[in-house]
Amino acid sequence: MPVCRRGTPIESQDTESMLTFPKGGAHPPEFKEQTAGLSIEVMPVPDELELILGQHIGAPCTPTVARKEEINEGALVGEVKRGLGVPLHSPVTGKIKAIGTSAHPMRVTAPSLTIGVDHEADPVQYPEQDWQSFDGSELLQKVNDAGIIGVGGAGFPTHVKLNPPAGSPVDILLLNGAECEPYITSDHRQMLEHAAEIVGGAGIILKILGINECYIGIESNKQDAIKVMTAAAEQASTGDCSIKIETLQVKYPQGSEKQLIQAITGRKVPAMALPSAVGVVVQNVSTAKAIYDGVVYGKPLYEKVVTIAGKGINKPANLLLKVGTRIKDIVDYLGGLEPGLSKIIMGGPMMGFAVSSLDIPITKTTSAILFLTEDEIDTSPHSQCIRCGWCLEACPMGLEPKEIGIYVEANRAEDTEPFGVFDCFECGSCAYVCPAKRPLVQFVRLAKMKAKRP
Numbered sequence: 001m002p003v004c005r006r007g008t009p010i011e012s013q014d015t016e017s018m019l020t021f022p023k024g025g026a027h028p029p030e031f032k033e034q035t036a037g038l039s040i041e042v043m044p045v046p047d048e049l050e051l052i053l054g055q056h057i058g059a060p061c062t063p064t065v066a067r068k069e070e071i072n073e074g075a076l077v078g079e080v081k082r083g084l085g086v087p088l089h090s091p092v093t094g095k096i097k098a099i100g101t102s103a104h105p106m107r108v109t110a111p112s113l114t115i116g117v118d119h120e121a122d123p124v125q126y127p128e129q130d131w132q133s134f135d136g137s138e139l140l141q142k143v144n145d146a147g148i149i150g151v152g153g154a155g156f157p158t159h160v161k162l163n164p165p166a167g168s169p170v171d172i173l174l175l176n177g178a179e180c181e182p183y184i185t186s187d188h189r190q191m192l193e194h195a196a197e198i199v200g201g202a203g204i205i206l207k208i209l210g211i212n213e214c215y216i217g218i219e220s221n222k223q224d225a226i227k228v229m230t231a232a233a234e235q236a237s238t239g240d241c242s243i244k245i246e247t248l249q250v251k252y253p254q255g256s257e258k259q260l261i262q263a264i265t266g267r268k269v270p271a272m273a274l275p276s277a278v279g280v281v282v283q284n285v286s287t288a289k290a291i292y293d294g295v296v297y298g299k300p301l302y303e304k305v306v307t308i309a310g311k312g313i314n315k316p317a318n319l320l321l322k323v324g325t326r327i328k329d330i331v332d333y334l335g336g337l338e339p340g341l342s343k344i345i346m347g348g349p350m351m352g353f354a355v356s357s358l359d360i361p362i363t364k365t366t367s368a369i370l371f372l373t374e375d376e377i378d379t380s381p382h383s384q385c386i387r388c389g390w391c392l393e394a395c396p397m398g399l400e401p402k403e404i405g406i407y408v409e410a411n412r413a414e415d416t417e418p419f420g421v422f423d424c425f426e427c428g429s430c431a432y433v434c435p436a437k438r439p440l441v442q443f444v445r446l447a448k449m450k451a452k453r454p
C-alpha cells in the first residue's frame with residue numbers, strides 16, 4: 001500500500017463553522033513555524049539592485065532612463081508603451097549602471113536595469129493625503145500610477161482588475177489572506193503588523209468599484225491574524241461599507257481565486273471565465289496594503305515582504321526588501337547557506353519555481369525564497385501511473401491530470417484539451433498526492449504549449 005500523501009485531517013479544525021471549497025484539495029505539512037513568529041525585518045539596501053523590466057503579465061516596460069543617469073527613490077524608470085502593464089519605479093536613489101539583461105526565475109534571462117545605490121541619499125518623504133477626497137476614477141488612476149500589480153500571484157495589473165467589464169457588474173470584494181502554501185508567512189505578518197492599512201486598502205477598492213461589501217478570508221491556522229484583522233475591520237466598517245473576516249479551513253489550495261470565491265460566496269466561476277463573471281473581485285491582502293501606500297502616500301510599489309525559510313539558510317526571516325535585491329545579497333545578510341542545501345525555490349513548494357542562480361533578483365510578485373535541504377524534498381524518481389485515481393480526487397477543478405500525463409508521455413500533448421488542461425491553474429495538488437510521484441504539473445505545462453486553446 002503506498003503512503004498516502006493526501007495528508008491527515010486537521011483534528012483541531014471545527015469544519016462545521018469554517019468555510020472551504022467543495023471539491024478536491026490536499027493537506028501538505030505547513031512548515032510555517034520557522035518564520036510565523038518572526039516580525040518583518042528591514043534588510044539594509046545592498047550596493048546594487050537588478051530591476052527586471054517585466055515585473056507583470058504582458059510585455060516588459062521600456063526604460064525611461066539612460067545609462068549613468070542619476071535617479072531618485074520612487075522615480076519612474078520604465079513604462080509600458082502599449083498593451084497591458086504598469087509603470088516601474090526606482091526602489092532607491094542612485095545611478096543607472098547598465099541597461100541589459102538579468103538572470104530570471106522562469107526565463108533564462110530578462111531585460112533589466114542595474115542600479116548603483118547612493119547610500120548617502122536622504123530617504124524620500126511621502127506626505128499623507130486624504131484618500132476620501134478623491135473620486136473612484138482618481139483613485140483608480142493613482143493605483144495605476146503607483147505601479148501596483150497582484151503581489152501574491154502572477155502579477156496582473158491591479159488597475160485593470162479594479163475596472164471590470166461593463167457587462168459584469170461586481171457586488172463583492174474578497175481579500176485573500178489564506179496564505180495556504182507551506183512555509184510562506186509574509187501575508188500573515190502583514191496582517192499582524194499592518195492590519196489598519198490592509199483594511200484601509202479594502203475601503204479604497206470598495207470606493208473604486210462603487211460597492212460596499214468586503215470579506216477577508218483567512219485560514220484558521222492564523223488565529224492571531226484573525227483577531228487583529230477582525231478588530232481593524234470592525235473599526236473600518238461604517239454605515240456605508242461592511243468589511244468582515246471569514247475563517248477558512250486549512251486546506252490547499254484555499255487561496256486560489258476560484259476556490260476562495262466558492263468557499264466564501266458559494267458562487268462558482270465558470271471554466272475559462274474571470275471572477276467578475278460572478279460579480280466578484282479578488283485581491284491579495286498584501287496588494288491591498290500596496291494600494292493603501294500608493295494612494296494615501298503616493299508611494300509606488302517597490303518594496304516587498306518576502307519569507308526566507310528552509311533548513312538550507314542560516315537564519316530564516318520575513319524581510320522587507322527592495323524589489324531588485326539579488327538572492328546572493330539576501331543569503332549574505334542572513335549568514336550564508338547551510339550544509340546539505342539541495343534546492344532553492346522562488347515562491348512556495350507547491351507553485352514556486354526552482355532557481356539555479358543566486359544572481360536572480362526578487363520581483364514585485366516574490367513572496368518567498370526557500371532554501372531546502374535533501375531531507376526537505378523528495379528526489380525519488382517517478383514511475384508509471386498505477387491508476388489509483390488520487391489525483392482526480394485531489395484536483396479542485398475536477399480535471400483529469402492522470403490522462404494529461406499519459407497523453408503527454410505518449411507524445412499526444414496536443415490531444416489533452418478535453419481533459420481540461422486550460423482550466424488547470426497549476427496548483428500541484430495532483431502531483432503532491434500521486435503515489436507514483438508523477439510530475440503532473442510539468443506534464444500540464446508541456447500540454448498547454450502544444451494543445452489548441454478552445
Ligand code: SF4
Nearest residue numbers: 395424426427428430
Ligand atoms: S490538474 Fe491542475 S488544477 Fe488540478 S490538481 Fe493538478 S495542478 Fe491543480
Ligand code: SF4
Nearest residue numbers: 385386388389391434
Ligand atoms: S497519476 Fe498518480 S495519482 Fe493519478 S492515477 Fe496515476 S498514479 Fe494515481
